[in-house]
Amino acid sequence: MKMKMFVGRTEEETMAMVRAEMGPDAVILSTREREDDGYFEIRAAIERSFSPKFATPKFAEVRPMFDETRSQLSSSLRWHGAPDGFVHMVSEASARLGAGMEPHAALAAGIEGILTFNALRPQPEKSLLLVGPHGSGKTTATAKIARFLSDRKHPIEPVAADFDSSGQVARLAALMLKPSVTFALSPDHLMKLVRDADDRGQKLVIDCPSFNPLDEADMKRCSDLISYMNVEPVLVLAADGHPMELEDNARAFAQAGCRRVILTRIDAVRRRGGAIAAISSARLSIASLGLTSNARCGLTPASSERIARLFLSGVDVPEADQLKGAA
Numbered sequence: 257m258k259m260k261m262f263v264g265r266t267e268e269e270t271m272a273m274v275r276a277e278m279g280p281d282a283v284i285l286s287t288r289e290r291e292d293d294g295y296f297e298i299r300a301a302i303e304r305s306f307s308p309k310f311a312t313p314k315f316a317e318v319r320p321m322f323d324e325t326r327s328q329l330s331s332s333l334r335w336h337g338a339p340d341g342f343v344h345m346v347s348e349a350s351a352r353l354g355a356g357m358e359p360h361a362a363l364a365a366g367i368e369g370i371l372t373f374n375a376l377r378p379q380p381e382k383s384l385l386l387v388g389p390h391g392s393g394k395t396t397a398t399a400k401i402a403r404f405l406s407d408r409k410h411p412i413e414p415v416a417a418d419f420d421s422s423g424q425v426a427r428l429a430a431l432m433l434k435p436s437v438t439f440a441l442s443p444d445h446l447m448k449l450v451r452d453a454d455d456r457g458q459k460l461v462i463d464c465p466s467f468n469p470l471d472e473a474d475m476k477r478c479s480d481l482i483s484y485m486n487v488e489p490v491l492v493l494a495a496d497g498h499p500m501e502l503e504d505n506a507r508a509f510a511q512a513g514c515r516r517v518i519l520t521r522i523d524a525v526r527r528r529g530g531a532i533a534a535i536s537s538a539r540l541s542i543a544s545l546g547l548t549s550n551a552r553c554g555l556t557p558a559s560s561e562r563i564a565r566l567f568l569s570g571v572d573v574p575e576a577d578q579l580k581g582a583a
Contacts, residue, residue, distance in 0.1 A: 259285070259301040259353065270296045278302045285349055285369035288539055291515060299369060301352055326351045329363050332567050338529030339499055342536060346370055364564040371532070374516050374541035375557040376401065379410045380488065383450055383460040387478060387512070388492035389505055390466035393520035395424060396551055397492050398463040399431035404554035413438060413453070415462045417446050428463055431551040443481055450485045462487065469508035479512040489514045490543060494521040499530025506538035518555060520546035528566060
């Protein structure tokens with residue numbers, strides 16, 4: 257089996273490169289647009305060699321084979337409520353990229369070929385603007401980032417963008433164990449706070465008001481707010497909900513400018529296949545996992561190994577604990 261990454265100026269140009277070199281039998285593992293230069297990357301794989309002289313003879317007999325590992329992985333993904341298309345894509349990639357491996361390692365290899373991961377780090381290049389629908393856990397995520405990604409030399413200041421006076425300031429202050437936090441009562445006020453922080457060389461993590469992904473006007477306001485400031489928008493998405501609704505929400509915020517996502521409320525649901533599939537469909541990179549609503553516990557960096565352990569964990573063992581132990 258051969259795997260290769262192709263880079264082109266447009267998705268159509270890159271796909272043409274894949275077909276020209278690998279032919280119609282190529283399996284597309286992942287597609288993404290690079291943030292730095294706007295070029296497209298496509299990872300593809302094929303079982304045969306690229307050279308025609310190593311191709312399987314046309315008269316060769318194709319015998320059906322039962323793949324126990326692929327069957328086990330498909331069953332686990334379906335138990336977690338993953339859509340059939342995602343189940344087929346991941347199990348196929350796992351069988352090809354993780355051939356001969358144990359189920360967990362094979363699934364991790366398949367997930368690595370389908371999903372992308374980009375963890376939140378201390379000293380971010382831009383201030384972070386946490387966006388998402390109502391009840392997704394933005395305020396708690398803001399407090400966790402401010403508390404656990406800050407250091408004395410490079411503190412990250414939490415800001416409550418309480419445009420609708422819904423009490424975000426008090427909630428964020430309580431989670432930060434402070435009498436008050438910096439807040440903005442209007443978009444103009446928030447833009448000024450970001451500009452002033454940039455002038456000081458300081459980074460902010462902003463608890464943004466909720467935006468309704470079903471309301472086009474509301475999402476236009478979200479997109480405009482992102483474009484007017486020197487910030488990185490990060491989607492905060494709760495793992496509970498209908499898979500198709502989660503996919504629609506993820507796509508709406510990806511269209512507004514989000515490239516990374518924090519997946520929260522993992523401890524509140526047992527079947528999370530729909531959330532992972534939604535993130536894959538929206539072509540977002542998973543930054544962090546929220547394993548608990550306790551603000552004294554930080555966010556867990558996401559990885560293919562952690563996601564694989566999530567899917568294969570037994571129902572008798574607390575899955576959040578197993579995720580914490582995954583490296």
